[in-house]
Each structure stands twice: as structure tokens, then as C-alpha cells.
Amino acid sequence: MNKTALSIILFCLPLCGFAQKTWTPIEQDITFKIKNAGITVNGRFDAGNTEIKFSPEALSKSSMKETILVNTLKTGIKLRDERLKKENYFDADSFKTIQVVSTSIYAKDADFAGKFNVTIKGVTK
Numbered sequence: 374m375n376k377t378a379l380s381i382i383l384f385c386l387p388l389c390g391f392a393q394k395t396w397t398p399i400e401q402d403i404t405f406k407i408k409n410a411g412i413t414v415n416g417r418f419d420a421g422n423t424e425i426k427f428s429p430e431a432l433s434k435s436s437m438k439e440t441i442l443v444n445t446l447k448t449g450i451k452l453r454d455e456r457l458k459k460e461n462y463f464d465a466d467s468f469k470t471i472q473v474v475s476t477s478i479y480a481k482d483a484d485f486a487g488k489f490n491v492t493i494k495g496v497t498k
Contacts, residue, residue: 403441407457416448416457418471429485432478437487439473468494 403418421441428435443465448454458465472492479486490497 419445
């Protein structure tokens with residue numbers, strides 16, 4: 374990604390109904406920050422598909438998977454959006470989706486947290 378610092382913050386809201394074994398979020402916010410030429414740009418993706426299996430009694434069996442559609446990228450400037458979709462950045466023609474997959478879900482204080490693998494342009498970190 375040509376020295377591009379990229380972080381994806383994924384919020385699936387609301388986290389209600391903890392007694393349920395599987396559920397679908399009714400609202401989500403998929404945002405990112407990308408640093409280019411020393412300037413940090415905020416953006417978002419408008420479409421994704423979330424699969425969540427959650428049970429506070431069986432956290433080892435809980436999981437989350439998000440498939441983000443790269444072509445829904447928005448930064449507020451159309452010309453910049455088109456550039457970010459090109460090969461030097463997200464390469465939306467070759468890589469249609471970004472995958473975010475949990476590797477573990479765990480209790481943290483009075484909440485829950487997780488560790489995730491993120492796959493962008495075929496590279497998983």
C-alpha cells in the first residue's frame with residue numbers, strides 16, 4: 374500500500390441481546406484513516422456484510438466476520454475517492470472486498486473485546 378498507514382475501525386452497534394446466540398447488527402460504521410504525503414485523510418465504507426456469533430458463556434465459540442465492499446469508499450472528495458480505489462492504494466478492480474475476521478473474542482473488564490485479522494489486497498495482518 375505504498376507506505377500507507379491504514380487503520381480500520383469497525384463499530385457494530387448496538388451490542389444488545391447478549392443472550393442471543395447469533396444476531397445481526399442493525400447499524401454499522403466502517404471508517405478508516407489513511408496517511409498520504411504527510412496528511413491524514415478520514416474516510417468510510419458505505420457497505421459491508423457482518424456475521425456475528427456471540428455467547429458470553431462460550432466466548433471461544435464466538436466470532437465476527439466483516440466483508441467490506443471496497444467500491445463503497447468515501448472520503449468526501451470524489452477525485453480522491455477514485456484515486457484511492459486505484460492499484461496504488463486499495464486496488465478495487467482486483468480486490469473487491471476487505472475482510473475482517475476475529476481470531477478471538479474475550480472478556481475485558483465489564484465489556485468484551487476481540488483480536489482480528491484484516492485482509493487488504495490479499496495480505497492478512
